[in-house]
Amino acid sequence: MHETQTVQKDRVLVDAVRTSPVDEDLLRFRRTAVIIVVAVLVVLLALFLWRFRVDSPVTYKSDEDHFKYGSIGAEPGGSVFSPVGGVLPPYDIFRVLPDICPDKLPGGYASLGLIVEPGHDMPIGVSKRKRLGFEQVALNCAGCHTGTYRASPHDQPKIVLGMPAHSLDLQRFFDFVTSCTLDPRFTPDNVIGKIQAAGGDLGFIDRWLYRSQVIPTTRESVLRLRARVGPLLDGSVTQWGLGRVDTFNPYKAIQFNWRLQDLPRSELIGASDYPALWNQKPRDGMQLHWDGNNTSLAERNLSAALGAGVTPVTVDHARLNRVRDWIKDLRPPRYPFAIDEALAAKGETAYREHCVRCHADHRFGVDGHLEKGWLVGEVDPIERIGTDRYRLDSYTLAFASNQYTLYPHSEHQFRNFRKTNGYANQPLDGIWARAPYLHNGSVPTLRDLLEPPEARPKLFYRGYDVYDPEKVGFRSDVAEEKGRRYFAFDTSVPGNGNGGHLYGTRLPAEDKQAIVEYMKKF
Amino acid sequence: MEDVIFQPLKFRNLTVKNRLFRSSISGRWDNYNGSGSQARINWETKFARGGIGAIITSFVPVHIRGRIMPNYAMIDHDDKIPFWRAVGNAVHEYDCRFIMQLSHSGRQRDVPGAENLMNRALSSTDTMDSFHGLLCQAMTLQEIKQTIDHFAQGARRAREAGLDGVELHASHGYLFTQFLSSAINDRKDEYGGPLENRARFLLDVIHAIRREVGRDFHLQVKINAVDNNNALYPWEKKGNTLEESIQICKWVEQAGADALHVSIGSMFPHPQLPSGGFPLDEANWWYGNMLSAGVRGYFNYTLFHYKLLRPLFYAFWNRTKKERPLEGVCAEEAREVKKAVSIPVINTGGYQSGALIRKVISEGWCDGVTIARPLIANNDLPHILQRGEEPDRPCSFCNRCLVNALGNPLGCYDVRRYNGDRDAMIREVMTVYDPAPFR
Numbered sequence: 006m007h008e009t010q011t012v013q014k015d016r017v018l019v020d021a022v023r024t025s026p027v028d029e030d031l032l033r034f035r036r037t038a039v040i041i042v043v044a045v046l047v048v049l050l051a052l053f054l055w056r057f058r059v060d061s062p063v064t065y066k067s068d069e070d071h072f073k074y075g076s077i078g079a080e081p082g083g084s085v086f087s088p089v090g091g092v093l094p095p096y097d098i099f100r101v102l103p104d105i106c107p108d109k110l111p112g113g114y115a116s117l118g119l120i121v122e123p124g125h126d127m128p129i130g131v132s133k134r135k136r137l138g139f140e141q142v143a144l145n146c147a148g149c150h151t152g153t154y155r156a157s158p159h160d161q162p163k164i165v166l167g168m169p170a171h172s173l174d175l176q177r178f179f180d181f182v183t184s185c186t187l188d189p190r191f192t193p194d195n196v197i198g199k200i201q202a203a204g205g206d207l208g209f210i211d212r213w214l215y216r217s218q219v220i221p222t223t224r225e226s227v228l229r230l231r232a233r234v235g236p237l238l239d240g241s242v243t244q245w246g247l248g249r250v251d252t253f254n255p256y257k258a259i260q261f262n263w264r265l266q267d268l269p270r271s272e273l274i275g276a277s278d279y280p281a282l283w284n285q286k287p288r289d290g291m292q293l294h295w296d297g298n299n300t301s302l303a304e305r306n307l308s309a310a311l312g313a314g315v316t317p318v319t320v321d322h323a324r325l326n327r328v329r330d331w332i333k334d335l336r337p338p339r340y341p342f343a344i345d346e347a348l349a350a351k352g353e354t355a356y357r358e359h360c361v362r363c364h365a366d367h368r369f370g371v372d373g374h375l376e377k378g379w380l381v382g383e384v385d386p387i388e389r390i391g392t393d394r395y396r397l398d399s400y401t402l403a404f405a406s407n408q409y410t411l412y413p414h415s416e417h418q419f420r421n422f423r424k425t426n427g428y429a430n431q432p433l434d435g436i437w438a439r440a441p442y443l444h445n446g447s448v449p450t451l452r453d454l455l456e457p458p459e460a461r462p463k464l465f466y467r468g469y470d471v472y473d474p475e476k477v478g479f480r481s482d483v484a485e486e487k488g489r490r491y492f493a494f495d496t497s498v499p500g501n502g503n504g505g506h507l508y509g510t511r512l513p514a515e516d517k518q519a520i521v522e523y524m525k526k527f
Numbered sequence: 528m529e530d531v532i533f534q535p536l537k538f539r540n541l542t543v544k545n546r547l548f549r550s551s552i553s554g555r556w557d558n559y560n561g562s563g564s565q566a567r568i569n570w571e572t573k574f575a576r577g578g579i580g581a582i583i584t585s586f587v588p589v590h591i592r593g594r595i596m597p598n599y600a601m602i603d604h605d606d607k608i609p610f611w612r613a614v615g616n617a618v619h620e621y622d623c624r625f626i627m628q629l630s631h632s633g634r635q636r637d638v639p640g641a642e643n644l645m646n647r648a649l650s651s652t653d654t655m656d657s658f659h660g661l662l663c664q665a666m667t668l669q670e671i672k673q674t675i676d677h678f679a680q681g682a683r684r685a686r687e688a689g690l691d692g693v694e695l696h697a698s699h700g701y702l703f704t705q706f707l708s709s710a711i712n713d714r715k716d717e718y719g720g721p722l723e724n725r726a727r728f729l730l731d732v733i734h735a736i737r738r739e740v741g742r743d744f745h746l747q748v749k750i751n752a753v754d755n756n757n758a759l760y761p762w763e764k765k766g767n768t769l770e771e772s773i774q775i776c777k778w779v780e781q782a783g784a785d786a787l788h789v790s791i792g793s794m795f796p797h798p799q800l801p802s803g804g805f806p807l808d809e810a811n812w813w814y815g816n817m818l819s820a821g822v823r824g825y826f827n828y829t830l831f832h833y834k835l836l837r838p839l840f841y842a843f844w845n846r847t848k849k850e851r852p853l854e855g856v857c858a859e860e861a862r863e864v865k866k867a868v869s870i871p872v873i874n875t876g877g878y879q880s881g882a883l884i885r886k887v888i889s890e891g892w893c894d895g896v897t898i899a900r901p902l903i904a905n906n907d908l909p910h911i912l913q914r915g916e917e918p919d920r921p922c923s924f925c926n927r928c929l930v931n932a933l934g935n936p937l938g939c940y941d942v943r944r945y946n947g948d949r950d951a952m953i954r955e956v957m958t959v960y961d962p963a964p965f966r
């Protein structure tokens with residue numbers, strides 16, 4: 006004990022004697038230098054954080070603009086080193102992709118049915134947000150829930166917010182973005198050159214980051230993405246075509262990393278129409294989604310956002326809720342053409358007798374009143390409706406249980422998803438704008454739907470937006486217009502079946518015509 | 528016609544056989560503690576044998592705190608007198624005069640050695656030197672008095688050793704310069720401020736020496752004609768002008784000095800003196816000796832070490848070089864000083880060619896020249912000049928001798944002068960140890 010103390014004392018003495026004035030001064034200098042270096046590092050770190058951690062979505066004043074262009078958080082997040090979420094490349098790249106692979110997408114994004122408004126550089130449904138140091142883009146709700154119609158081929162399309170995007174070719178959109186990213190032309194030189202040529206002003210640091218980080222990372226993540234969703238894009242399952250999406254299969258691959266190759270082929274056939282978004286408040290508590298797998302609007306919204314590309318890490322609840330609140334009271338568009346009121350009045354009577362029990366009437370959303378015992382918003386067993394069952398089967402019990410694992414321990418954790426055995430009866434508000442009909446859009450017009458399946462069109466074209474007021478729906482006999490090809494819908498393909506829903510098919514033709522006229526008032 | 532170079536030069540108390548002086552050059556060959564060695568005797572004798580009229584010793588510290596490097600013989604104690612007597616006797620055998628340069632480094636203490644590691648150098652100021660970052664503290668009045676006395680005692684010892692005179696090293700940034708220069712001296716007392724206050728320390732020393740050794744012992748002062756203190760770093764102060772220096776020279780004459788030795792530069796080495804190159808490859812090897820001396824040592828070493836950074840150093844070092852000739856660097860200033868005083872003026876700075884030496888003496892710019900490096904290169908330069916020739920292998924003013932002095936025995940280290948034979952070069956340098964001390 007005594008010995009160690011002496012040793013320690015000696016050591017202190019030795020140390021004390023070992024600093025010369027020069028050492029002391031250097032030590033002071035080093036201390037100052039360390040302080041300066043630390044300060045510089047702190048500033049650099051702050052700049053780094055400011056540059057790479059900043060999360061600033063573009064904010065819009067009006068709810069409509071927010072719906073059209075606002076972010077719901079589907080842009081990539083996480084960190085520069087391991088980005089999460091987001092299926093689109095950064096803004097500058099996204100913008101010039103059609104220039105990089107013009108042969109893959111002649112006509113640019115508009116040719117995919119994305120709606121580009123004058124004065125906007127991005128189509129409706131594409132949001133911008135600065136994340137990970139770059140302007141990022143992503144899909145939002147409007148991409149799949151905004152449609153157009155025209156009275157004649159010579160008219161300007163009218164944009165209807167909340168309407169199903171019946172012209173959108175989402176499958177080709179993903180195919181284009183991913184295959185162009187993996188194209189040999191997607192080289193740093195070419196990409197940066199195209200960005201600069203398009204007026205993008207990439208500074209020295211940006212160019213360096215693009216070269217060293219962004220472009221390679223984009224390719225890598227697309228390679229991974231393509232490997233996961235491969236079977237959905239390689240043409241081996243029924244094509245979605247225009248105006249349809251397979252909601253749950255990409256979700257299985259992207260959010261849960263399931264190997265789609267291992268699933269039964271039939272489960273991968275899940276394409277169905279986009280629903281309309283209006284009148285959400287009176288829908289709360291109804292069985293939502295085509296198959297009625299959830300009764301909570303909030304969960305349905307969040308789940309749909311996952312489909313658009315948000316992840317539990319990137320999701321922007323506040324902005325998503327702004328959309329939620331706005332669509333709660335969004336009114337369906339009024340039928341824009343003339344209505345034969347006398348015929349409609351006649352139709353109302355027939356409708357009350359044959360249809361109202363399942364679908365409510367034209368007052369839905371106005372007073373929201375639904376009488377007891379009615380089946381509106383309830384799942385009808387598949388055996389009874391008899392329509393195509395692929396969409397129902399694509400949502401499985403295993404998938405539902407995976408959904409419960411999302412957002413663990415948070416108020417957002419899913420609690421209401423369940424596996425059903427049929428499709429839910431929908432209120433028919435704004436039904437004129439929701440063509441084609443049935444969940445899989447296999448029947449082009451309302452009038453066709455009132456025919457027995459054998460008499461319904463077997464092959465028609467989807468995605469054309471010129472309206473047919475006669476049969477109520479879009480014209481389905483146009484294969485191509487101004488170079489844009491519409492989707493030849495073949496009802497004999499698995500998932501495209503147009504059978505079932507025999508209600509009203511045996512009525513006399515006049516009644517059918519009257520019911521259709523009445524439904525224009527919805 | 529008689530060669531002016533070989534006319535005797537008469538000072539008040541001293542006559543030198545010709546106009547050639549060996550300028551003071553220091554080398555590390557004495558004993559570590561400042562006692563003398565046989566090598567020193569060998570070294571000085573070389574020049575005496577070579578025909579030089581007078582030798583001004585190296586920097587001889589009057590006190591250990593004023594030493595610039597270890598292994599420099601000192602004059603800080605009476606026990607050094609016998610050694611210096613031996614050196615003087617050896618030189619005198621060749622009819623060569625021997626003048627001791629009494630010196631004090633002040634803050635410019637390049638390699639402090641173990642003895643000085645734990646103290647700050649004594650100076651006129653607290654501000655470190657700007658080149659190496661050598662730390663210092665301003666002397667108190669008492670310390671000034673003590674230092675004046677150290678110089679007086681040094682002069683007395685030189686006289687007792689039978690030497691021919693003393694030179695006060697009041698140039699090149701050492702202690703006297705630190706008092707004289709307006710760029711360095713920031714004192715608020717009677718030793719700082721206006722020129723007469725800044726000159727006070729030097730004049731006090733001259734008076735003290737005169738008191739100690741009397742009027743009949745040769746005393747000369749090596750002095751900066753201009754400081755050009757901002758030659759390396761343009762943001763530094765410029766220091767004394769020629770006019771100020773001339774005024775100091777006049778006061779020095781009045782105080783009782785017998786001659787002036789005109790030089791330039793407020794530090795040593797200075798971009799303008801010694802003239803010529805600054806070999807950074809050598810600096811990369813030997814500057815390491817200075818790392819513990821000053822707080823900018825690491826910075827300089829880094830500049831010298833990394834080839835990529837060297838241009839940065841050269842940009843500063845060579846900035847003002849072109850203002851001056853390689854030979855006769857400050858001859859014009861010497862002429863101006865000479866005009867102003869009536870004691871003899873000798874001049875240093877790149878004298879090698881006989882033609883130039885003859886010119887400056889015959890045209891009355893100065894009375895004699897002091898030579899350092901050309902004599903390191905050719906110890907017998909006076910004989911060569913006397914034959915009316917110029918040296919076959921002249922000094923190239925490369926300054927390798929200067930940079931080697933930080934670590935190695937002084938000698939000529941320009942391998943080109945030995946036809947690229949490095950071994951021959953080292954053999955030549957090492958001749959300073961021949962004859963060996965024990966025989």
Ligand SMILES: Cc1cc2nc3c(=O)[nH]c(=O)nc-3n(C[C@H](O)[C@H](O)[C@H](O)COP(=O)(O)O)c2cc1C
Pocket residue numbers: 550551552553585586628696699749790800801802875876877878897898899900901928929932937
């Ligand atoms: C290696 C070396 C050591 C020197 N040491 C001293 C010295 O101790 N005292 C001094 O006053 N000057 C010293 N000087 C400067 C010379 O005395 C002389 O003034 C200067 O080198 C210019 O003369 P030169 O061109 O003939 O070499 C030294 C120069 C060199 C190259």
Ligand code: SF4
Pocket residue numbers: 900901903904921922923924925926927928929938939940941944
């Ligand atoms: S090393 Fe030799 S050549 Fe170079 S300056 Fe010194 S004496 Fe002259």
